[in-house]
Amino acid sequence: MSEVVMLQNIIRGQLLEPTERKIVGRFSFPVTTAQDVASAMKFARFQQAEPLDKVLRVLSKIGRDASWIGDEDLKVQAELSGSPIKHMRNSIQAVNHWLANIEEYVKRNGTLKEIGDADQRKTVLLDRNGMLCQGGLTTMFILAGDEISIAPWNIAQALLAGTKAVVKPSRIEPLSAFLFTKALIAEGVQPPALLYISRDSDEEQCFVGTLIKQTQQSVMYGEDNTVNTICQPFGFRAEHKYLAYLTGRSGAVVYPDADVNLAAEMIIRGACDDRGNRCNSTKKVFVARQLAKDMELAMVREADKLVRGEPTDEATDIGRNDPQARVFAQQWASSAQVFYDKDMFLMSVPQTAPVLKEELPYPSVAVCYYDEGQDPVELMNNSVSNTYLGAAVAVSVFTRSLDQFNLASSRMHCCKTLLNLPSTAYDFWTAHQRWHLFTELMRKVEIVVAT
Structure with missing residues (x-):
């Protein structure tokens, strides 16, 4: 019998052992509880953003090492989703190259600047208009679909933005979020909270809504109807920023x-x-x-x-x-x-x-x-x-x-x-749906200096 992959929710950088599990294919999913949701939200509110220079250094190392996900992992994922392993290898190779050169990517979208005195030096990002970008917003990530690199790409964007995030991985492609988050922990980075939330029960269906209501912004992937189903009951609050990646009509x-x-x-x-x-x-x-x-x-x-x-x-x-x-x-x-x-x-x-x-x-x-x-x-x-x-x-x-x-x-x-290229050409460097996600997740502060 093939070995079952044990997935776990992760909060405060700690892997949690659930009281109940569900088996889907070769994956054992934790059944997320109301207590898990409350703990993740409490963590998100008080989480301190990692220094940007540390984030850049760690993401680059993970990309260069290219060992956070292996070929056996991809085979297990291929069995669940049906996606060809050849495609997934190419996707992981592309996202690792992007991670390895993450500082160059950030510099394409702004200017990295060191501020403060010798005792309190920190690296900040100025956008192309010279506005200071600040993190700190609480964000709910709702991942869907089965593109293997969506999870590491989004988690990296959250870290670059300094957002205090809760991430719901896709049920079809659950593995890369778990393995990438573990790689961040191994490198000493506090990752976003990771919650595997299904829609198998009325209680679990409410968890996503609860997290959206309690965060300041949300990033959502899925078909138009799926996104609409999730968001429609909550309406659009003036203080909640909503970023949806919809179907493409490409x-x-x-x-x-x-x-x-x-x-x-x-x-x-x-x-x-x-x-x-x-x-x-x-x-x-x-x-x-x-x-x-x-x-x-x-x-x-x-x-x-x-x-x-x-x-x-x-x-x-x-x-x-x-x-x-x-x-x-x-x-x-x-x-x-x-x-x-x-x-x-x-x-x-x-x-x-x-x-x-x-x-x-x-x-x-x-x-x-x-x-x-x-x-x-x-x-x-x-x-x-x-x-x-x-x-x-x-x-x-x-x-x-x-x-x-x-x-x-x-x-x-x-x-x-x-x-003269396919519409699906791998590209983590350019905007997706006109956004560079990490800058969209940040607050902008205009700096005015007397002259």
């Missing part, structure tokens, strides 16, 4: 001069990375009609190259997809002209197709053709006009012309454009 635009084979390769990769359920997964593509035949043939060819298999297999590109997600995607595909159906859907649709405005949690691409004289950027913008974000998270633009790319980017309603 996609691509292919201009007539594009390299069709390259575009097809990148689109398929963007559609199937991590089983196509990331916020930046490619879900729709607007293609010049004269490329239609070549594009469909190239996309089918690239899709057929994908290796199907067990998520723990080294070669697997597409792991174990969610059967319910397939049923949902199939309902949308039934009204389209499907030209590929082998554990991912490729379909051509008219410009009025409702699926262009949807976020299917399954590897699927709706291909929409535009005629000469039509503007693909306008079509892309229309597809996100009535969404929560009012923009796509990421849009790949395929063209041989840098001027064309820059012009399209200047008009695109999106958070990020990528030239």
Whole structure:
């Protein structure tokens, strides 16, 4: 029998042994109690932020050592989520590189400055406008989905911001939060409180609401409806800052001069990375009609190259997809002209197709053709006009012309454009949904000096 991974809540840097557990796959989850929630909140209120220079030093060391999560850990996680281990390795490698160079990342978003006298020196952050950034706000992090690096990235952002945080890890990807928090403790850093909260009982469902109500700001991940379900009962308090990472409506635009084979390769990769359920997964593509035949043939060819298999297999590109997600995607595909159906859907649709405005949690691409004289950027913008974000998270633009790319980017309603790259390209350095999270979590103080 495979060994069960024992997860634990962590408060004040201490691993707590629960009175009750639940087994899901090879994971044993602690059942969080009202006392755990109260203790975590009390800790958050009185927690002192770690010095910024210490945070930078420790995060960089953890990234350079790259030992906080191992290959066996990834295999266990792959068994639960179905995400290919190859994808998770690449994601962890990318986040470790970001951590190893964390000071450079911070300096891209502001200026590190030492203040105080010799006995009380401290490092502070000034933003690009010279405003002093201060931490100290209590923050609730509600993580969802199964991207392996979401948890360490968010915990690192909380530490950079000096926020007093409570983190609820994802039930689908629970391991990286636990292991990364343990790595911080081993390096002498007081981490945010970690609480595994399920929604299996009425009491547990109330815990997230309690924590949101008692904190000053919240960071939330999930599908639009999920986020709305969690937040709707509480409304929006004037003093509570709410940062939601919603579904992405990401996609691509292919201009007539594009390299069709390259575009097809990148689109398929963007559609199937991590089983196509990331916020930046490619879900729709607007293609010049004269490329239609070549594009469909190239996309089918690239899709057929994908290796199907067990998520723990080294070669697997597409792991174990969610059967319910397939049923949902199939309902949308039934009204389209499907030209590929082998554990991912490729379909051509008219410009009025409702699926262009949807976020299917399954590897699927709706291909929409535009005629000469039509503007693909306008079509892309229309597809996100009535969404929560009012923009796509990421849009790949395929063209041989840098001027064309820059012009399209200047008009695109999106958070990020990528030239001849998949929408899912790993990138922890640039803004996500237009934010660099750690600066959003901090208070800004304008410094006025008499002249």
